Amino acid sequence: MESKFTYKIKKHIWICDYERLWVILSGLMVLSCYLMVRGSTGSLIWDNAVMRFLFVSDSNEDKTLYNIAISYFAAYVFYILQIYIPERSKNRKALVATALETYNFTHQVDIFFFVWHQFVDTDLSEGVIKYTKIRKIYYNEVGEKAVFTSDREDLGKTVQRAKEEYEKVVNNPNFQKCDDKIMQLFLDKDIIRVINRLYQIMLSAEIMIKTKATIMETFSNEEIKDIQSIIKNIQKLYGFSEFKGFEITQDKKLINERDKMDKQMEKLILENLEYFHNLPKEYSESLH
Numbered sequence: 001m002e003s004k005f006t007y008k009i010k011k012h013i014w015i016c017d018y019e020r021l022w023v024i025l026s027g028l029m030v031l032s033c034y035l036m037v038r039g040s041t042g043s044l045i046w047d048n049a050v051m052r053f054l055f056v057s058d059s060n061e062d063k064t065l066y067n068i069a070i071s072y073f074a075a076y077v078f079y080i081l082q083i084y085i086p087e088r089s090k091n092r093k094a095l096v097a098t099a100l101e102t103y104n105f106t107h108q109v110d111i112f113f114f115v116w117h118q119f120v121d122t123d124l125s126e127g128v129i130k131y132t133k134i135r136k137i138y139y140n141e142v143g144e145k146a147v148f149t150s151d152r153e154d155l156g157k158t159v160q161r162a163k164e165e166y167e168k169v170v171n172n173p174n175f176q177k178c179d180d181k182i183m184q185l186f187l188d189k190d191i192i193r194v195i196n197r198l199y200q201i202m203l204s205a206e207i208m209i210k211t212k213a214t215i216m217e218t219f220s221n222e223e224i225k226d227i228q229s230i231i232k233n234i235q236k237l238y239g240f241s242e243f244k245g246f247e248i249t250q251d252k253k254l255i256n257e258r259d260k261m262d263k264q265m266e267k268l269i270l271e272n273l274e275y276f277h278n279l280p281k282e283y284s285e286s287l288h
Contacts, residue, residue: 007099008239009092015237016179018087029076035069087179094178099238101168106231106240108162112195113228114139114246115150115158120202128216129205138255142244147251147258152203159199163192185234191227198224 012019119134136151150158169175170186198219205217235243249255269276 004241005100005103006241007103009095009099010239013088013091013095013179013182013237015181015185015233016087016091017181018084018179022084025076025079028072032069032072032076035065036073090174091178091182094172094174094182095238097174098169098172101165101172102234102238103240105162105165105169106235107243108158108165109191109195109227109231110243111150111246112155112158112162112199113224115155116195116198116202118248119152119155120205122219122221124221127218127221129201129219130216131209132202132206134202134206138249138258139246140249140254142247145251145254147249147254149258149262155202156199159192159196162195166192182237185230185237189227189230191230194223194227 014020115137118137118139120132121130122128123130134152136149138147138149140147166186175183201217201219207213208215208217249258
């Protein structure tokens with residue numbers, strides 16, 4: 001499925017501990033600068049009673065705070081140069097290196113939840129699937145004209161595509177070096193396990209309903225909400241363009257155009273089936 005891919009990683013990644021520490025240390029740095037100015041012997045640029053009260057100290061005063069401020073200034077500069085800048089650079093590098101794969105991963109998860117909810121009718125209060133209506137659907141992103149399709153088989157492939165993109169992210173060497181808080185967004189919840197289980201539950205519920213079984217498949221709506229919240233936080237972290245959601249396509253003309261395009265693609269594949277079957281494994285591997 002084609003999709004728009006734009007991202008803008010922010011200068012400060014506020015979920016990371018080193019960013020919050022930087023804010024605290026910078027606040028203390030302002031105080032230390034004030035103490036250094038007050039304890040110095042330099043002349044004032046604007047000399048008046050208020051400025052002398054704020055920034056001029058008695059030459060005989062204890063210089064302990066002044067000395068502490070000088071030491072803190074040196075420590076702060078060391079922290080910025082040796083810790084903060086390298087840490088920020090490392091994390092931004094990790095985000096840039098995994099931006100495309102992360103976009104594809106989160107996009108596939110968004111697709112999965114939209115299509116899954118189209119295929120099942122649920123009782124959220126009890127967390128059960130009442131009935132299923134699995135069929136071919138046509139849908140588009142809100143405000144966009146490009147039409148996409150999904151059915152039982154494609155929803156399973158959506159899970160697989162999400163899994164493949166997720167593994168590309170977490171196995172990226174740059175990602176494995178990034179801040180723990182960033183890694184936790186991807187690793188704390190087994191997102192792939194959850195959506196795969198929901199897919200299996202849907203298939204099971206379909207059979208239960210057809211066989212008039214007296215049991216019903218259950219799921220956790222809270223777990224779904226948690227996953228969707230995590231996906232949104234990941235998208236915000238990478239600064240992906242705003243996702244407005246999906247909707248069922250109502251425009252018959254657009255649906256017919258999509259069907260025509262699919263038939264042309266099927267015809268092209270059938271005409272070149274022998275070629276595709278004889279492609280060496282190394283060819284497909286080189287494309288990744």
